[in-house]
Amino acid sequence: MSITVVGSVAFDSIETPAGRRDRCLGGAATYFSLAASFFTPIRVIAVVGDDFGPAEEAVFESHSIDTRGIERAPGKSFFWEGSYLDNLNEAKTHNTELNVFGSFEPKIPEAYADSEFLFLANIDPVLQRRVRQAMPQARLVAGDTMNYWIKDHRPALLEVLKGLDLLLINDTEARMLAGNPNLVQAARAVLALGPRSLVVKHGEYGATLFHADTPAIRGADLRVPAFPLEHVVDPTGAGDSFAGGFFGYLASQPALTPAAFRSAMFYGSVLGSFAVERFGTERLRQLTRPEIDHRFALFRELTHLD
Amino acid sequence: MSITVVGSVAFDSIETPAGRRDRCLGGAATYFSLAASFFTPIRVIAVVGDDFGPAEEAVFESHSIDTRGIERAPGKSFFWEGSYLDNLNEAKTHNTELNVFGSFEPKIPEAYADSEFLFLANIDPVLQRRVRQAMPQARLVAGDTMNYWIKDHRPALLEVLKGLDLLLINDTEARMLAGNPNLVQAARAVLALGPRSLVVKHGEYGATLFHADTPAIRGADLRVPAFPLEHVVDPTGAGDSFAGGFFGYLASQPALTPAAFRSAMFYGSVLGSFAVERFGTERLRQLTRPEIDHRFALFRELTHLD
Numbered sequence: 339m340s341i342t343v344v345g346s347v348a349f350d351s352i353e354t355p356a357g358r359r360d361r362c363l364g365g366a367a368t369y370f371s372l373a374a375s376f377f378t379p380i381r382v383i384a385v386v387g388d389d390f391g392p393a394e395e396a397v398f399e400s401h402s403i404d405t406r407g408i409e410r411a412p413g414k415s416f417f418w419e420g421s422y423l424d425n426l427n428e429a430k431t432h433n434t435e436l437n438v439f440g441s442f443e444p445k446i447p448e449a450y451a452d453s454e455f456l457f458l459a460n461i462d463p464v465l466q467r468r469v470r471q472a473m474p475q476a477r478l479v480a481g482d483t484m485n486y487w488i489k490d491h492r493p494a495l496l497e498v499l500k501g502l503d504l505l506l507i508n509d510t511e512a513r514m515l516a517g518n519p520n521l522v523q524a525a526r527a528v529l530a531l532g533p534r535s536l537v538v539k540h541g542e543y544g545a546t547l548f549h550a551d552t553p554a555i556r557g558a559d560l561r562v563p564a565f566p567l568e569h570v571v572d573p574t575g576a577g578d579s580f581a582g583g584f585f586g587y588l589a590s591q592p593a594l595t596p597a598a599f600r601s602a603m604f605y606g607s608v609l610g611s612f613a614v615e616r617f618g619t620e621r622l623r624q625l626t627r628p629e630i631d632h633r634f635a636l637f638r639e640l641t642h643l644d
Numbered sequence: 645m646s647i648t649v650v651g652s653v654a655f656d657s658i659e660t661p662a663g664r665r666d667r668c669l670g671g672a673a674t675y676f677s678l679a680a681s682f683f684t685p686i687r688v689i690a691v692v693g694d695d696f697g698p699a700e701e702a703v704f705e706s707h708s709i710d711t712r713g714i715e716r717a718p719g720k721s722f723f724w725e726g727s728y729l730d731n732l733n734e735a736k737t738h739n740t741e742l743n744v745f746g747s748f749e750p751k752i753p754e755a756y757a758d759s760e761f762l763f764l765a766n767i768d769p770v771l772q773r774r775v776r777q778a779m780p781q782a783r784l785v786a787g788d789t790m791n792y793w794i795k796d797h798r799p800a801l802l803e804v805l806k807g808l809d810l811l812l813i814n815d816t817e818a819r820m821l822a823g824n825p826n827l828v829q830a831a832r833a834v835l836a837l838g839p840r841s842l843v844v845k846h847g848e849y850g851a852t853l854f855h856a857d858t859p860a861i862r863g864a865d866l867r868v869p870a871f872p873l874e875h876v877v878d879p880t881g882a883g884d885s886f887a888g889g890f891f892g893y894l895a896s897q898p899a900l901t902p903a904a905f906r907s908a909m910f911y912g913s914v915l916g917s918f919a920v921e922r923f924g925t926e927r928l929r930q931l932t933r934p935e936i937d938h939r940f941a942l943f944r945e946l947t948h949l950d
Contacts (some may be wrong), residue, residue, distance in 0.1 A: 400777060406937060414648065426825075473654040510763060519732075520873075520875070520876065521872060522872050522873060523874055529762070540849060541852070543846060543869070544849070544850075544869055546869075546872060552873070556942055556945070557872030557873060557874060557946070558872045558945060558946060560946060560947070561869040561872060561946055561947055562869065562947070563849070563850055563852075563867040563868065563869045564867075565863065566827060566828050566852060566863030566864045567863060568776065568826065568827075568828040568829055568860070568863060569826070570826065593890035597949075597950070600949055601949060604949065608927065630832075636861065636862055638949065639862070640862060640863070640864060640865070640866060640867055641866070641867055641868070641948075642947075642948050642949070643903075643906055643907060643910065643944065643948070644903070
């Protein structure tokens with residue numbers, strides 16, 4: 339089943355203890371699409387500027403990602419500059435230029451209208467809601483958000499949450515959204531806002547899956563650690579790659595069973611672990627499905643009793 | 645097989661968002677002993693003062709813990725006062741009084757001489773080494789340490805590490821000991837200092853087990869998340885309870901197989917999760933083996949694909 343994703347396609351300048359890259363292809367929709375493309379056909383809705391050329395287009399095409407929904411607008415693409423010099427777990431933002439993304443009006447190609455899976459990456463909740471409403475056929479709708487929308491655009495975000503089946507956010511966002519420092523309590527509060535399922539990402543420590551009907555004694559449905567890596571080059575896009583691996587695997591399954599959600603957590607973690615091994619999208623571009631399956635098997639051994 | 649543990653038996657005054665307790669029984673050897681006592685006979689070596697009375701003695705006796713190695717010295721027991729008001733993951737120390745612990749000279753009762761398992765809790769590495777040398781029959785020796793010894797008593801600590809089979813420390817300590825921020829690389833460096841196995845505890849995020857012969861591609865032998873808890877009352881003693889559950893389970897097994905080490909990680913995590921549910925040792929005192937086994941089964945479901 340194909341997934342339609344709406345979100346940012348951008349250029350990033352990144353500095354980490356491993357070095358620096360200027361204006362490499364990035365953005366949540368890019369990482370999500372590349373990671374998910376190993377499992378299922380992907381269609382992107384985004385806006386880019388004149389600086390998005392054949393080289394960038396080729397990255398999507400090489401993974402058979404449908405780019406008919408990537409609008410070209412006069413001006414420059416969204417640009418982000420950040421560093422992780424002191425702490426690989428937290429980016430320090432030096433510069434953000436919205437450029438053409440500042441007036442983004444998502445346009446959904448007719449050809450995308452039969453996507454049964456929809457991912458609303460981290461953008462203005464007003465736009466997330468508009469896209470969701472324009473794709474009524476979507477039967478599993480997942481979304482991401484961030485502290486900025488939680489803090490300053492709460493009413494619009496709450497409207498989006500009502501229409502989501504699945505929310506993927508990180509620890510800090512979950513606690514902020516719920517106003518509760520305990521993760522289990524925060525998860526319950528977030529699920530009460532609409533989503534039937536919630537994935538909370540813990541960065542280098544893994545992720546936790548909650549369902550609205552998880553028994554209280556269990557706290558959560560599934561918790562996976564992160565794959566231990568000897569070389570972390572660039573954490574940018576790890577969360578979006580997790581989301582792509584998770585949702586891509588789910589969309590590739592014949593039925594949305596609890597077991598499918600559980601396996602999806604491990605695939606999400608695997609894709610997140612690959613993403614950080616090189617700068618930007620370098621590792622995801624070269625990744626192969628056999629490498630994914632090999633690491634999935636290793637990861638299973640690493641986390642299971644037998 | 646019995647375990648002999650040497651470490652602190654203390655009184656703690658603790659404040660957390662859930663409330664406050666004054667002068668409750670604590671200390672690394674106390675938490676370790678209670679947690680491990682559910683699996684195997686425990687013998688303690690420690691020193692206490694006049695304030696250690698029948699009520700405290702009864703806590704050990706009710707778990708059939710051998711206290712013949714707890715020396716009574718004139719003066720007061722080790723006392724620690726701390727709070728976790730802003731952050732449940734990190735204690736803020738307000739007061740530490742070593743008292744009789746300041747001149748602790750571990751004395752090993754004859755009756756302990758056949759213990760094949762020895763746990764050197766976090767004390768001066770000079771004393772850890774002395775106890776290890778006085779118990780040559782011990783065939784599995786595990787130890788803990790902390791930033792103070794790593795920073796200011798490194799030569800003595802390095803001597804201890806040479807004689808350890810297993811080291812249990814936290815993230816920060818592993819990185820500090822190795823001088824390397826990457827956990828996988830840090831683990832390899834620590835294992836090169838002596839121990840054949842290393843458990844790195846990640847607080848609320850679980851723990852990772854490394855063996856000297858773990859294949860490089862895998863990064864670690866096993867990684868467990870932490871059991872998600874809806875109510876964390878007091879984090880004091882969580883790490884020592886993990887160590888007790890881990891080492892206690894291991895000592896109860898007929899053979900020290902890789903599978904036994906892996907199960908021990910899950911038991912460690914389970915005991916750590918119980919410890920934080922009430923103040924001080926309250927939860928461990930009332931805990932039962934069926935409760936442990938029930939949570940172990942839940943934890944397995946929560947972390948395994950099938």
